[in-house]
Amino acid sequence: MKTYLKTAMLGAALGLGTMVAMPAANAEDTIYAPNLSYRTGPFAATGIPLMNGQRDYIMMLNERDGGINGVKIEYDECETGYSTEKGVECYEKTKSKAVVTQPWSTGITLQVLPKTNVDKIPILAPGYGFSPMANGKVFQWAFNPPASYWDGASMMLNYVSDGDLDTLKGKKIALLHLDHPFGKEPIPLFEAMADKHGFEFLPIPVGLKEMQNQSAQWLQIRREKPDYVLMWGWGAMNAGAITEAVKTRYPMDQFIGIWWSGHDGDLKTVGDKGKGYKSISWSVPVADAPVMADIKKYVVDPGNSLMEDPADINSVFYQRGILISMILAEGIRGAQEHFDTKNVNAEQLRWGLENLKIDDDRIAELGMTGMIAPFSTSCADHTGHAGGWILEWDGSKFAPASDKLTADADAIAVLEEVKAMEYAEANKPWPINEECNM
Amino acid sequence: MEFLNNVFVAPFQDMAAAPDFFMQVVWEGLVSGVLYALIALGFVLIYKSSRIFNFAQGIMVVFAALTLVGLHEMGVPALLAVPLTLGVMFLLAVAIERVVLRPLVNQPDIILFMATIGITLFLIGFGEMIFGGENKVMITEQLGIPTGSFEFEPFGGFLLIEQKDLTAVVGAGVLVLVLLLFLNRSKMGRAIRALGDDHQAALSVGISLSTIWVLVWFIAGIIALATGIVWGARAGVSFALEVIAYKALPVLMLGGLESVTGAIVGGLAIGVLEKLFEIYWGQPLLGGNTETWFAFVFALIVLLFRPQGLFGEKIIERV
Numbered sequence: 001m002k003t004y005l006k007t008a009m010l011g012a013a014l015g016l017g018t019m020v021a022m023p024a025a026n027a028e029d030t031i032y033a034p035n036l037s038y039r040t041g042p043f044a045a046t047g048i049p050l051m052n053g054q055r056d057y058i059m060m061l062n063e064r065d066g067g068i069n070g071v072k073i074e075y076d077e078c079e080t081g082y083s084t085e086k087g088v089e090c091y092e093k094t095k096s097k098a099v100v101t102q103p104w105s106t107g108i109t110l111q112v113l114p115k116t117n118v119d120k121i122p123i124l125a126p127g128y129g130f131s132p133m134a135n136g137k138v139f140q141w142a143f144n145p146p147a148s149y150w151d152g153a154s155m156m157l158n159y160v161s162d163g164d165l166d167t168l169k170g171k172k173i174a175l176l177h178l179d180h181p182f183g184k185e186p187i188p189l190f191e192a193m194a195d196k197h198g199f200e201f202l203p204i205p206v207g208l209k210e211m212q213n214q215s216a217q218w219l220q221i222r223r224e225k226p227d228y229v230l231m232w233g234w235g236a237m238n239a240g241a242i243t244e245a246v247k248t249r250y251p252m253d254q255f256i257g258i259w260w261s262g263h264d265g266d267l268k269t270v271g272d273k274g275k276g277y278k279s280i281s282w283s284v285p286v287a288d289a290p291v292m293a294d295i296k297k298y299v300v301d302p303g304n305s306l307m308e309d310p311a312d313i314n315s316v317f318y319q320r321g322i323l324i325s326m327i328l329a330e331g332i333r334g335a336q337e338h339f340d341t342k343n344v345n346a347e348q349l350r351w352g353l354e355n356l357k358i359d360d361d362r363i364a365e366l367g368m369t370g371m372i373a374p375f376s377t378s379c380a381d382h383t384g385h386a387g388g389w390i391l392e393w394d395g396s397k398f399a400p401a402s403d404k405l406t407a408d409a410d411a412i413a414v415l416e417e418v419k420a421m422e423y424a425e426a427n428k429p430w431p432i433n434e435e436c437n438m
Numbered sequence: 439m440e441f442l443n444n445v446f447v448a449p450f451q452d453m454a455a456a457p458d459f460f461m462q463v464v465w466e467g468l469v470s471g472v473l474y475a476l477i478a479l480g481f482v483l484i485y486k487s488s489r490i491f492n493f494a495q496g497i498m499v500v501f502a503a504l505t506l507v508g509l510h511e512m513g514v515p516a517l518l519a520v521p522l523t524l525g526v527m528f529l530l531a532v533a534i535e536r537v538v539l540r541p542l543v544n545q546p547d548i549i550l551f552m553a554t555i556g557i558t559l560f561l562i563g564f565g566e567m568i569f570g571g572e573n574k575v576m577i578t579e580q581l582g583i584p585t586g587s588f589e590f591e592p593f594g595g596f597l598l599i600e601q602k603d604l605t606a607v608v609g610a611g612v613l614v615l616v617l618l619l620f621l622n623r624s625k626m627g628r629a630i631r632a633l634g635d636d637h638q639a640a641l642s643v644g645i646s647l648s649t650i651w652v653l654v655w656f657i658a659g660i661i662a663l664a665t666g667i668v669w670g671a672r673a674g675v676s677f678a679l680e681v682i683a684y685k686a687l688p689v690l691m692l693g694g695l696e697s698v699t700g701a702i703v704g705g706l707a708i709g710v711l712e713k714l715f716e717i718y719w720g721q722p723l724l725g726g727n728t729e730t731w732f733a734f735v736f737a738l739i740v741l742l743f744r745p746q747g748l749f750g751e752k753i754i755e756r757v
Contacts, residue, residue, distance in 0.1 A: 040566055219717055
């Protein structure tokens, strides 16, 4: 009986392993790109569609093109459950042959940030992580394209002020945020903007254990009557907040979430009651984009996707996962061409990520027109500061509800410089890229 | 002087200035308290009968709620899905007794506690394998739970009571009442209490340990389903529901691990007090989010004066 149980458990474990990892043809013919994923735990609902999108884009490249320039990508997930400790374990476990690390939480990013200087592995954290990572001179190994949390915060303020932040003078803006490094990330920018433009900034933290019972936070919102509520929520916090907003009768058109708070799965919990809720997003789902047709043809239709519901193919997070893998793939492609080699290593990929040129033409070639704004990176700018759009929940799906928005680049650059240098000073000796003259 | 005013005067002035808001705070605290009490009850029942601190209570809430929603998604009518879910929870109770608890009879308490951590990990993996990790919508309306709200204007203000919260409070109250009647008046209920009082004596008069263990784990499963429905109706059903079980820990510290009354009174007290503290002291003076620690600090203060908790038994062990 015991032997049977052990065999069954081993079989199940192996089965699960092969479901998520993709087959490696031959180690020498592949580029190993691990993903520190979270398909389990309290934040799984957010992670699953993102990881599915990331995995399916790589799988499509492998099936359609035989990989990138003939080299297959070995996509491998290491499950963290969004736990910082497990994330660090996953980093250590995968780093020996990885060309990149995708830490998938601001907490994990902050932990592995100093390690990557030593291990010389680029961190790719698209749309998350530590906003000052944009400063490539200080954070040589960290990349967070196409937009940082500070970009998101700035675009939100631009949207609510119609581009004139001085009109916010005397107004009250609340930030409902997860009490976690991710949720606290935009606070320095909001504080700086509040000082500069004269609005009142009110941070309202939500503890991990209170994500599904935010009555105290929404009672505070009822009492304080902020003009706008901006949200930095993740996982179950989003549905909890929107439920309470409906209950409190807070006007949905004054409630805007960051891009991780714009998940179809969370909004389905409230359905019609969430109509009008908005989210800033650096990605837009485009159902008829050519890349989606290829993903359907090469991955979904043959039954190789892990998506439970085929309708999720048009969800915001699934398509954002695709864009995240596209950024990685473009970095690899650029490095291959620059170094004239097929099997790029981590240092070469660092160059690739530092020289991304995702312009309109390239976006069209990739079959992604309308899904992402053009951007480019450099040795000084590891973010690219692409713009974004406001997406609005119409009761059943998110749809674009604004023209393209851009962040206040000047204000952000000053803060990035200050905070990056503060970080380097606090963690000295910290290597600075003196060769970068931009 | 200003500090003293902020701590001892201003909060009460705020309460008096906006009595409708104060009533809303108390109501929200009461709803939270009822939910905490429900989770704590699951812990107490199992501890009372077997001296096991059931670490798996949180994941049982998730598992029960996911089973209910999963069955409905498979086409089972909501009202049939409830008894079927209870059937699954019964089978789970039988499996836990047979596979985990029975082989560990007479082992130290810590071994049994570790076994419940094992049950937690198994249920997380098993649940994710069957139901996936994505958010699911609780079948609130299909279960006949009203989703509207009552609005009042006390003192010219505004008080909103959601019908599903009211249903939760009433439903939890009825569940607790039935449970108390069962424990105090039925033969099986008395057997559970007898086991809690003295294992050896209970066994010597023919009470079956395995039957009682299955029964209490099944009752804990019923409570888990009720908790899952109520919490799931608020913010969806996902594995994040598991973390709410930790809210029951200070309730148990306060009320005592063996006391059903303690779980109820402790849950309600913590629910209301943590909400009042957060709104009138935490947010204005401490930047908010005091709910994460207030209940523990409050329970610790109580324990300084009553180490066995408010309603726990004072155990004197002679050596």
